[in-house]
Amino acid sequence: MRINKRIVIGLVIIFVIIGLSLLFIWKLQAPKPEAKMTKVVEVEIDREIAVLSGKEDVYLKVDSFIRERIPALDIFMEFDLDDEKEEPPTNEKLCKEFFNMFYAAVKTQDMDLFASVLSGDSIQEVWEGEILIEKRIEKMDNFLDTVSRAGKLSSIHYQFKMDKxxxxTDNGTLYMIYEDGVEVPIPFELVLIGDIEDEERYYQFSNTIKEIKQQLHQYN
Structure with missing residues (x-):
């Protein structure tokens, strides 16, 4: 019995299409590998946060402890390093400064400090189109209160995603821990302001405010 070549070719094409379709469906349903993450970093009390949050005595005790153990402290403190060129801050240092600022702003309910960690687009989103200064302040105050959960923020940790x-990367997860035991993970994306040789480089949140509010509301 002679088999029509057209039928054979048609069947081969059909089987190839079915096979490719099944492979495509399998790839869609297959679990995606979790992104690699850096180690979790806990934001510690530094001098600025200590002063703003009323815990300066903690910083001073640590500072005093260190000074007592430095030989020839006077010489150490007076040694002039002004002639040495200061290296540009590393990304690690900039990230630490950013999260220190964020923690201090939320912990102390400081609106000006809080606004400094938000991008211009994020601030506009908080204002929700308000023009009056009083209304803008009210909107920012309400959002800050939402983030702090009425002043209950206890500590924050963070970690970044790794690329291939x-x-x-500039993306990661911020873990906000509150006094009532609630821990809220907030995915974040940072944007670096300033050129690579700029001494005034700093990070800001580029998240949409809607994303942050939605994540927080899940735990309220």
Missing amino acids: NDLQ
Whole structure:
């Protein structure tokens, strides 16, 4: 019995299409590998946060402890390093400064400090189109109160996603821990302001405010 070549070719094409379709469906349903993350970093009390949050005595005790153990302290403190060129801050330092600022702003309910960690687009989103200064202040105050959960913020931790080359990206997760035991994970994306040689480089949140509010409301 002679088989028509057209039928054979048609069947082959059908089987190829079915096979490719099944492979596509399998790839869609297959669990995606979790992104690599950096180690979790806990924001510690530094001098600025200590002063703003009324815990300066904690900083002073630590500072005093260190000074007592430095030999020839006078010489150490007076040694002039002004002639040495200061290296540009590393990304690690900039990230630490950013989260220190964020923690201090929320912990102390400081609106000006809080606004400094938000991008211009984020601030506009908080204002919700308000023009009056009083209304803008009220909107920012309400959002700050939402983030702090009425002043209950206890501590924050953070970690960054790694790219395929195991380098730190500008995306990650911020863990906000509150006094009532609630822990809220907030995915974040940072944007670096300033050029690579600029001494005034700093990070800001580029998240949409809607994303942050939705995440917080899940735990309220």
